[in-house]
Amino acid sequence: MANLFDAANSPTQEPIEIVVGDFIQWRRTDLGADYPNNLYTATYVARITGGGSNEITLAGTAYGTDYLFAVSSAVSAEFVPGFYHWQLEMVRNSDSERVVVDRGTFTAIPDLDVNQSDPRTHAEVMLDKIEARLESRADVDVSNYSINGRSLVKMSIEELLRWRDYYRAEFTMEKRKQRARRGQPTGASVKVRF
Numbered sequence: 001m002a003n004l005f006d007a008a009n010s011p012t013q014e015p016i017e018i019v020v021g022d023f024i025q026w027r028r029t030d031l032g033a034d035y036p037n038n039l040y041t042a043t044y045v046a047r048i049t050g051g052g053s054n055e056i057t058l059a060g061t062a063y064g065t066d067y068l069f070a071v072s073s074a075v076s077a078e079f080v081p082g083f084y085h086w087q088l089e090m091v092r093n094s095d096s097e098r099v100v101v102d103r104g105t106f107t108a109i110p111d112l113d114v115n116q117s118d119p120r121t122h123a124e125v126m127l128d129k130i131e132a133r134l135e136s137r138a139d140v141d142v143s144n145y146s147i148n149g150r151s152l153v154k155m156s157i158e159e160l161l162r163w164r165d166y167y168r169a170e171f172t173m174e175k176r177k178q179r180a181r182r183g184q185p186t187g188a189s190v191k192v193r194f
Contacts, residue, residue: 007068014044014086014104021077021111025070028088031101032065035090042067046086046106054080079108081117123170130164 002009010025018024031042042060056079060067088102110117118125134157155163176186 007063007070010068014106016106018071018076018079018106018108019111020079020081020108021073021113023071023073024076025068027063027069028060028067029065031067031090035101037062037065037067039093041091041093042069043089043091044069044086045089046084048080049083049085052080056084056086076108077111081108081110083107121171121174123167123174127164127167127171130160130167134160134164 010027012027012029044058046056058069060069084106086104087100089098090101091098179186
């Protein structure tokens with residue numbers, strides 16, 4: 001594995017997963033021919049899914065003919081864990097005109113060094129909650145009740161099973177993607193008949 005603190009070893013594409021609190025850097029080697037870094041400024045703008053007022057902006061610096069983007073540990077420590085959408089904006093330095101040249105997503109995952117961070121994904125959390133609810137429902141036979149004019153209706157066993165299957169499939173897909181990124185077998189079979 002190359003030293004990721006060295007700009008020469010930095011990846012040449014955006015990260016798809018960021019650990020909150022990590023130093024992150026990457027280069028864009030594909031922009032210099034059309035947008036020379038002495039005439040243009042490249043800036044990433046990112047926002048967490050669901051909106052919110054926090055906007056992440058990151059301006060690139062010249063690295064030969066490439067653009068280098070670096071996020072310090074202190075800056076990424078302020079990222080809220082979640083799913084982000086980003087766009088890469090090129091600004092012409094002569095007149096400040098802007099054009100969006102690329103878009104994508106990344107996930108900011110919790111730093112396990114931080115107290116009380118839960119490393120589970122949303123799908124894993126929901127799967128655990130639904131399975132716990134199913135286990136507790138086995139002991140209780142009441143699906144709805146009313147007290148003093150207030151009523152409560154719980155999800156039926158069928159609804160819980162349907163949601164469990166949904167989140168189980170989502171969690172399995174996440175595990176397969178993670179294994180594929182590491183070059184490990186995903187457990188998915190492709191069957192072919194000739």
